[in-house]
Amino acid sequence: MIDELRQEMLAEQAQRLARLELRSRIHMIGLLIWGTLLLGWMIYCFVKLMVMANRTAIMQAGTIPFTCGTCGAAFDLPAEYLVKHPFIPKKSISAGAVGGSGLHGTVRMSRRLRCPVCGKKAWCRQDMRETGKIGANSFIEAARRIIPKFFLVEAVIVAAGGAFFTLLRIVLR
Numbered sequence: 313m314i315d316e317l318r319q320e321m322l323a324e325q326a327q328r329l330a331r332l333e334l335r336s337r338i339h340m341i342g343l344l345i346w347g348t349l350l351l352g353w354m355i356y357c358f359v360k361l362m363v364m365a366n367r368t369a370i371m372q373a374g375t376i377p378f379t380c381g382t383c384g385a386a387f388d389l390p391a392e393y394l395v396k397h398p399f400i401p402k403k404s405i406s407a408g409a410v411g412g413s414g415l416h417g418t419v420r421m422s423r424r425l426r427c428p429v430c431g432k433k434a435w436c437r438q439d440m441r442e443t444g445k446i447g448a449n450s451f452i453e454a455a456r457r458i459i460p461k462f463f464l465v466e467a468v469i470v471a472a473g474g475a476f477f478t479l480l481r482i483v484l485r
């Protein structure tokens with residue numbers, strides 16, 4: 313009688329151990345898939361952001377008028393050139409709040425360019441009205457479209473993972 317009881321208890325314990333082992337195995341695989349999904353989605357969004365920013369920049373490409381700082385000649389440069397050469401030295405003057413008018417942003421920007429008229433490297437003034445949305449702005453535009461989606465999906469994956477692991481703990485206790 314006592315032997316039977318002991319055997320039953322042992323069998324139960326063995327079953328519980330097997331359940332726990334299965335649980336930890338599923339837990340590990342789940343973590344792996346979870347991590348891969350989180351990271352994969354992050355990389356996907358990052359690549360997409362880069363591709364989109366680049367495409368937007370090229371789509372917006374027109375020409376930007378410049379004025380040479382040395383000879384004063386006016387010339388145009390394709391916007392694509394500036395997108396492809398983002399490290400051209402530049403200096404900008406911000407307006408701040410001139411006279412309390414609330415005017416913000418860059419009013420004057422010069423870039424170190426080789427003037428096609430006099431052939432010298434000079435600080436050439438860029439026409440800001442034509443610059444509009446090139447380079448950094450196309451990146452911001454792409455980010456504005458992708459980042460909300462990125463966080464939404466990431467949150468869904470986090471929630472799904474949390475639910476899965478909680479359920480696992482309940483089912484295989």
Ligand SMILES: [Zn+2]
Nearest residue numbers: 380383427430
């Ligand atoms: Zn010049």
